[in-house]
Amino acid sequence: MQSNASIATPVVIATRESRLALWQAEHVRDRLQQELGLPTELLGMTTRGDQILDRSLSKVGGKGLFVKELEVAMEAGQAQMAVHSLKDVPMELPEGFALVAILEREDPRDAFVSNRYASLAELPQGACVGTSSLRRVVQLKALRPDLRIEPLRGNLDTRLRKLDEGGYDAIVLAAAGLKRLGLGARIRATFAAEDMIPAAGQGALGLEIRADAGPLGQAVATLSHQPTWLATHAERAVSRALGGSCSVPLAAHAVWLDDGRMQLDVALGHAAQPAQPLLKARLSASVATTEAAEALGREAAERLVAAGGAAYLAAQPV
Numbered sequence: 001m002q003s004n005a006s007i008a009t010p011v012v013i014a015t016r017e018s019r020l021a022l023w024q025a026e027h028v029r030d031r032l033q034q035e036l037g038l039p040t041e042l043l044g045m046t047t048r049g050d051q052i053l054d055r056s057l058s059k060v061g062g063k064g065l066f067v068k069e070l071e072v073a074m075e076a077g078q079a080q081m082a083v084h085s086l087k088d089v090p091m092e093l094p095e096g097f098a099l100v101a102i103l104e105r106e107d108p109r110d111a112f113v114s115n116r117y118a119s120l121a122e123l124p125q126g127a128c129v130g131t132s133s134l135r136r137v138v139q140l141k142a143l144r145p146d147l148r149i150e151p152l153r154g155n156l157d158t159r160l161r162k163l164d165e166g167g168y169d170a171i172v173l174a175a176a177g178l179k180r181l182g183l184g185a186r187i188r189a190t191f192a193a194e195d196m197i198p199a200a201g202q203g204a205l206g207l208e209i210r211a212d213a214g215p216l217g218q219a220v221a222t223l224s225h226q227p228t229w230l231a232t233h234a235e236r237a238v239s240r241a242l243g244g245s246c247s248v249p250l251a252a253h254a255v256w257l258d259d260g261r262m263q264l265d266v267a268l269g270h271a272a273q274p275a276q277p278l279l280k281a282r283l284s285a286s287v288a289t290t291e292a293a294e295a296l297g298r299e300a301a302e303r304l305v306a307a308g309g310a311a312y313l314a315a316q317p318v
């Protein structure tokens with residue numbers, strides 16, 4: 001264990017209070033304590049994103065809602081760190097904050113959850129599937145144009161309860177969240193990442209601190225998982241290059257091939273006309289640095305624009 005004597009402790013982690021957010025913050029607390037020898041505590045907070053559960057997130061200010069209050073607590077010195085699901089972290093962090101580590105990713109894929117059907121293919125014609133993610137809507141429509149897709153908001157427990165109450169034939173959730181909460185048994189099928197390309201950063205945790213945190217930042221950076229860091233930087237660069245808004249149905253997922261190269265799959269759908277064909281691209285490159293990862297992401301974004309993506313990006317969700 002390295003010596004971190006110059007770091008003021010306890011380190012306080014600001015966290016949302018959903019079960020998933022608490023699990024993730026506790027996981028990071030344990031790693032700080034066990035691997036870095038840093039006494040660590042949690043500070044639970046309710047964010048606006050948690051309070052607004054009746055409207056689609058993309059219409060009320062976007063993913064940043066889950067992140068901002070935690071930054072306010074860090075700004076005020078009440079906390080030194082925030083733990084985020086990386087896919088909820090805006091592409092540009094506010095001045096003064098930095099992502100210092102990205103932990104090894106859990107299963108990045110989406111999961112098919114149903115009490116009656118074993119997979120998407122088994123759903124009857126016209127079945128009702130719950131999701132509020134534009135990315136999932138456009139890809140579900142591409143796979144099964146007959147499905148009726150209905151909004152589904154709330155934290156994981158809420159979404160599962162709405163399924164169990166009979167409101168939907170099936171729902172689609174991130175496999176990572178279900179597995180972290182010990183709910184992996186609810187997964188009836190996992191979508192192949194080529195068919196249902198995950199969101200940028202899905203399944204990975206991002207550790208955010210104040211950019212001026214000095215030795216704490218250096219210590220925490222040692223927890224970062226470089227293959228995940230590079231893959232998610234490529235994914236996030238696609239989104240950043242295309243405007244970074246969560247009202248755009250964009251998917252970006254990078255994997256490492258056996259030959260050591262990174263392969264990046266991207267898809268862009270039309271938010272106003274989900275039946276429009278998905279624009280897709282697949283690129284690969286040898287990637288050893290953050291800059292190279294981001295360059296691959298920007299190249300993928302250019303391919304989507306070259307394929308007609310500008311009109312898709314201008315579309316507003318209905």
Ligand SMILES: NCc1[nH]cc(CCC(=O)O)c1CC(=O)O
Pocket residue numbers: 085086087088172173174176177201202203204205
């Ligand atoms: N958008 C909410 C959200 N943010 C992170 C996860 C799951 C865990 C992860 O991707 O790390 C979820 C739930 C879901 O999409 O089903």
